[in-house]
Amino acid sequence: MIDIKNVSMNFRLANDRILSLKEYVIKRVSNKLTYKHFHALSDVSFSIQKGEVIGIIGNNGAGKSTLLKIISGILTPTKGNVKVSGNIAPMLELGAGFDMDLTARENIFLNGAILGYSKQYLTEKFSEIVDFSELHDFLDVPIRNFSSGMIMRLAFSIATLVDPDILIVDEILSVGDAKFQKKSAKRMFELMSGGTTVIMVSHSIEQIRQMCSRVIWLDKGSIRMIGNSIEVCKAYLSEQTDTPPSNMSNNSYTENLYSPTQITKIDNQYFIVDCWHHRVIYNPNISDTIAGWTMLCDNVHTPHSIASDGELLILDDTGNNAVQVYKKKLQTYEFSQTIRNIGYQPNKIIYDKDKKLFYGISASSQQLFVLKNNNGEVEIDNVVRLDYLKNSYVRSISLIESKLYFVSGPGEILVANTEDMSFNLINKYPVPFELQGMNDLIKIDSYYYISVYQDGSGNIAPKLVRTKDLNLLGVNYEDLYDKLQMKGVPYNFSQIEDRVYVTEIDSYSSIRSFKLVEDEIYDIQVHYNIGAADDASIHRRGYS
Structure with a gap:
């Protein structure tokens, strides 16, 4: 369903702070623009089958979010090939795909359209989306007046109640109150049981272990380890806590x-x-x-x-x-x-x-x-x-x-x-x-x-x-x-x-x-x- 082959992503970062278009043109013409290159991903390859639940772990700056954006089609890799079969519902950050000046009602149709769903389909799902989000009293309020938790509820409800083939989640399950976290986790498991392919990034290793069948550990843009969630999480935690490998393999x-x-x-x-x-x-x-x-x-x-x-x-x-x-x-x-x-x-x-x-x-x-x-x-x-x-x-x-x-x-x-x-x-x-x-x-x-x-x-x-x-x-x-x-x-x-x-x-x-x-x-x-x-x-x- 998803095939990533030799994907690399390089960003060119300007060394100088440019405050205007005029300054940019002058420096460009005089050949005084200087850059440094940042390698966010380096030669990453893996495949994901339909129905798999894949976790991606790694320290800040490891390339996790960049990888998700490439799979979602938001970014085009510098090198390599990405093949994705099926419709994707990406939940990469709060408010992504929303117009902050529109109401919650309007954003349901706007965000749903971005995800590729028809107006008729969204109309049929509208009540279910609203019921799950528990935002009945705020449907006609511009979402710029929403709290981050309310925006998350709306985003999660739209993304998961339209039955995507592939669901991509970047830390969003850690947002919101405890009641909604429990509710959203249950909905995630329903999707998994129904065959939805899930790719999730989380710093909660326990959440990754509970939900994921396989885990990809990214380290400074490269794959450090791919495998069973238990073994990969164990190796990752061992390094994070500076626990000597000999202690981790204690077989007593x-x-x-x-x-x-x-x-x-x-x-x-x-x-x-x-x-x-x-x-x-x-x-x-x-x-x-x-x-x-x-x-x-x-x-x-x-x-x-x-x-x-x-x-x-x-x-x-x-x-x-x-x-x-x-x-x-x-x-x-x-x-x-x-x-x-x-x-x-x-x-x-x-x-x-x-x-x-x-x-x-x-x-x-x-x-x-x-x-x-x-x-x-x-x-x-x-x-x-x-x-x-x-x-x-x-x-x-x-x-x-x-x-x-x-x-x-x-x-x-x-x-x-x-x-x-x-x-x-x-x-x-x-x-x-x-x-x-x-x-x-x-x-x-x-x-x-x-x-x-x-x-x-x-x-x-x-x-x-x-x-x-x-x-x-x-x-x-x-x-x-x-x-x-x-x-x-x-x-x-x-x-x-x-x-x-x-x-x-x-x-x-x-x-x-x-x-x-x-x-x-x-x-x-x-x-x-x-x-x-x-x-x-x-x-x-x-x-x-």
């Missing part, structure tokens, strides 16, 4: 777990998703020390779950808004694919062996995605936003008796139909206030087991409960937290052979298991009792 964290979010067994191997260490490890024996486990990958951003159909492993890459695919190769596994455009923060993936499909939930965008294995290649079968989830953060889905259960819902456990793949809501169960921040749900024998992170106000209040009837959850449940001697937050359940496993995260890391006989719990074991994170783990969490 590999001997421990830090908030393991899932343990499961695939073939003859146990897999642990080591969330805040940003990795997945596997081993045939659960009693071996963590240091002896094999690394599947350590380039994912806060993963939560892994699922398999026997041939492929699919792992959610939550912080990069993607999933990773691995193929089994003899006794090991090799990376195969990255799947994007499935929503914001995929958080749980499960496999339906009857339909031979993978289901996943994107926690922050309330999108259910369906993936299928087509001769060893994963394809997106469907992505649907489930309106009945409202705007709740949904951590988990569970397949129970051919139905999908969603937690946490909007104060409810919600159940959807999978028989006709409509995912229509067929049942819901109210949840008491103290259990509303649920993590996971599983049914074993007569009981539903539920792990809980927070109460209805968002306060951390961990619980692990079970009930025989979800209809009675509000009046009767059994709390197992103390019985299992838990100290952190119970997260994900797994049933492996004759044992039930539950992972423990956040302030305390461990994996516990127990057996059930006629619903009675016995033989409680703690397989890894890591406790609080050490300095190496905290360092790994922050820099990956």
